[in-house]
Amino acid sequence: MKLSDFEYDYPRDLIAKYPAEPRDSARLMVLNRAEQSIEHKSFTDIVDYFSKGDVLVANNTKVFPARLFGNKEKTGARIEVFLLRELNPESRLWDVIVDPARKIRIGNKLYFENGLIAEVIDNTTSRGRTIRFVFEGGNEELYDKIDEIGQTPIPPYLKRDVEPEDRERYQTIFAEERGAVAAPTAGLHFTPEILAQLAKKGVETLSVTLHIGLGTFRPVEVEDLTKHRMDSEYFHIPPETAEAINRALQSPDNSVMAVGTTVVRAIESSLSAAYTSKAKMGWTDKFIYPEYEFRITERMITNFHMPHSTLLMLVAAFGGYDFIMEAYREAIKEKYRLFSFGDAMLIL
Numbered sequence: 336m337k338l339s340d341f342e343y344d345y346p347r348d349l350i351a352k353y354p355a356e357p358r359d360s361a362r363l364m365v366l367n368r369a370e371q372s373i374e375h376k377s378f379t380d381i382v383d384y385f386s387k388g389d390v391l392v393a394n395n396t397k398v399f400p401a402r403l404f405g406n407k408e409k410t411g412a413r414i415e416v417f418l419l420r421e422l423n424p425e426s427r428l429w430d431v432i433v434d435p436a437r438k439i440r441i442g443n444k445l446y447f448e449n450g451l452i453a454e455v456i457d458n459t460t461s462r463g464r465t466i467r468f469v470f471e472g473g474n475e476e477l478y479d480k481i482d483e484i485g486q487t488p489i490p491p492y493l494k495r496d497v498e499p500e501d502r503e504r505y506q507t508i509f510a511e512e513r514g515a516v517a518a519p520t521a522g523l524h525f526t527p528e529i530l531a532q533l534a535k536k537g538v539e540t541l542s543v544t545l546h547i548g549l550g551t552f553r554p555v556e557v558e559d560l561t562k563h564r565m566d567s568e569y570f571h572i573p574p575e576t577a578e579a580i581n582r583a584l585q586s587p588d589n590s591v592m593a594v595g596t597t598v599v600r601a602i603e604s605s606l607s608a609a610y611t612s613k614a615k616m617g618w619t620d621k622f623i624y625p626e627y628e629f630r631i632t633e634r635m636i637t638n639f640h641m642p643h644s645t646l647l648m649l650v651a652a653f654g655g656y657d658f659i660m661e662a663y664r665e666a667i668k669e670k671y672r673l674f675s676f677g678d679a680m681l682i683l
Contacts, residue, residue, distance in 0.1 A: 336625050336656070338558045342642050343663055351672035352493050354504055359526045362671055362678040366654055366662055369683075373665055378524045378679055381636070385592070387537030390583040392576065392602060393594040394519035395542035397510035399478070400485025400502070405447040412438050414445055416453070416466070417488065418481070419516060419548050420569070427468040427477065428456075432549075436462040444469075451480045478513070488516050490675050492641070504676075509594075514546035514569065520675045521595030521636045539579050545570040545597040545619070555643055560624050565645065567618040570601040574614040580631060581611045590633040596640075596649045599623065602631045624648035625656050635682050639666055639673045654682045 355361040355378075363381060365374040385391070401418040415434040422428040433439045433455075443455045445466070457465035470477050487501040507522030508530070530540060546569045555563045580602065583589040593599045604619040605612050610630045622645060635653055640646035651659040662680065671678045 336560055336648075338555050338560060338643060340656070341644070341647050341651070343660065343667075345642075345667050345673060349667065349670060349673045349677075350492060351674060351676040351678075352495055354523055354676045355672075355678075357526060358524050359529050361524050364662060364666060364671065364678070364680045366658065366680060366682045368654060368658065371658060373662055375669065376681075379529070381524075381529065381681065382532045382536065384634075384681060384683065385533060385536055385538045386588065386590075388583065388586060388589040389538050389592060390579045390589065391533060391538055391540045391592045391594065392580065392598050393507070393509040393522050393525070393540065393542055394545055394547075394597045394601070395509045395511040396515040396519060396544055396546050396597070397513045398487065398505055398515045398518050399513050400482055401488045401516040402486040402497075403447060403481070403484055404486075405445040405451075405453070407438060408444040408446060410438075414439060416445065417516070418485075419463075420514070420546065422465070424474045427470055429453075429466050429468070430459065431464050431466050432462045433464050434462065436464075439464060447480075447484050449480055449483050451484065490517070492674065493676075509542060511542070512544045512546070512571075514544075515548075517547045517552065518675065519545070519547060519595045519597045520638045521598075521679065523676070524636075524679050525594070539583075541573075541576040541579050543570065543572050543576055543598055543601045545601040547597055551597065551645065553645075555645060555648075560622075560648070563622060563645075565620040565622045567620045568600075569617070570604060570619050571616040572601060572605040572612065572614050577605065577612040577614045584611065584631065584633075591631060593632045593635040595635070595637055596646045599629075599632045599635060599649060599653070603629065606630055622648075623652050625652045627652040629653060637680050637682070638675065639663065639671060639677055639680065641674060650680075650682070 363376040403416045417432040419430040452469040453466040607613040
């Protein structure tokens with residue numbers, strides 16, 4: 336498939352700038368692949384699509400305030416530093432994106448308002464840099480400093496200022512493991528009430544970790560999708576999650592429901608030679624697009640994604656390209672709220 340196959344037009348007023356309140360009041364489009372049918376529901380109806388023994392797998396990554404603003408030494412030029420990932424906690428090394436990049440060279444020091452200082456030690460891409468924080472305290476103290484001055488990295492297409500409430504809004508109920516620069520947005524719809532209903536029904540809810548970084552959002556700049564390379568992102572499949580997934584896979588009456596594209600990438604990266612899930616931690620650069628053959632994911636919950644995005648490509652691989660593009664046309668016709676804070680899709 337080609338990049339241009341994933342183009343579609345949408346009214347800009349359908350971009351959701353804030354999550355639904357309450358979270359589970361979002362709309363839910365239900366796609367049945369076997370019947371090629373589309374239904375319009377509320378997210379609270381999600382419980383109806385589970386049976387006792389089913390497994391719900393969510394991403395427990397936690398967003399941290401990754402967008403910092405500082406000043407360049409001597410000139411005082413204002414610089415945005417977007418923290419992508421921590422490379423080495425002991426040496427304080429981070430991969431970052433800087434803006435404006437033309438002003439930032441190796442050896443430059445950046446000063447932040449709470450006394451934090453960083454030194455640029457390498458160029459990685461045209462906008463990418465490796466920096467080292469000059470800091471004598473412990474790693475948690477460094478994160479405290481980052482928390483003091485960092486902004487929640489809400490998507491730029493929202494075209495609004497960051498608000499204090501975004502630290503809570505842009506976080507899922509599953510968030511535990513710090514390390515993401517974007518929320519796994521399919522998880523934003525879940526509430527304690529939904530999880531309690533699922534537990535009462537006998538559904539197992541388990542976690543994986545995939546720290547969302549630039550890999551998920553780097554633009555695809557080649558028409559031939561086979562030539563696109565994803566940036567690596569850290570993931571972890573705990574033993575108890577792998578075991579529960581395999582139990583469900585082996586049962587004709589149960590299914591594995593992935594909450595979002597990041598969970599799909601994580602569990603599909605954990606394949607054993609026998610095509611089962613295995614406990615694993617490491618880095619994945621898996622790029623899923625049609626005609627990928629899914630081995631573990633049986634159902635998925637996702638949001639509506641931007642044109643040309645690797646997220647849309649993954650969903651099209653899972654739901655079927657023609658069916659997914661039809662569903663997107665239906666969503667726009669029915670005025671579903673789009674993207675990170677928007678409505679949800681369930682693919683059966």
